Amino acid sequence: MSAGSDLSPAVGLAGELTPFGHRLVARVYYADTDFSGVVYHARYLEFLERGRSDFLRLAGVHHTELMEGKHGEPIVWVVRRMEIDFIQPARIDDVLIVETRTETISGARIFMAQELRRGEDLIVRAKVEAAIIGENGRPKRFPKEWIAAFTRQA
Secondary structure (H helix, E strand, C coil): CCCCCCCCHHHHHCCEECCCCEEEEEECCHHHECCCCEECCCHHHHHHHHHHHHHHHHCCCCHHHHHCCCCCCCEEEEEEEEEEEECCCCECCCEEEEEEEEEEEECCEEEEEEEEEECCEEEEEEEEEEEEEECCCCECCCCHHHHHHHCCCC
């Protein structure tokens, strides 16, 4: 990083907030691929998870604070449903862009749309429904202060 850069290393690692939500750059490594050098289908879930996790982090929601009970009791995020369209393969050494945006928030649930791109090429499109649950496994309402963070428009 150049001396004149205004980005801290942590922000670079976590991607960036954008007018639509969040963008993360990720490289495809050998460990992400099958024997042919094509990304193994389950690895796409990991790229998507990194995008959602870093979106949370930059929006001010930290997993460690959630587990420490900052909101009254320990709470965790769970993926309730995911719909994925595999459009075309990614390959070893590709640089992918993971784009994540919030579609809606309702009660304890957040509905997100995600895309993985290589340049202008769409690789994967996903719809994700996640929920927040407490220690007892029951849904918890989405904290009001998070709604603005996840639906922000720059």
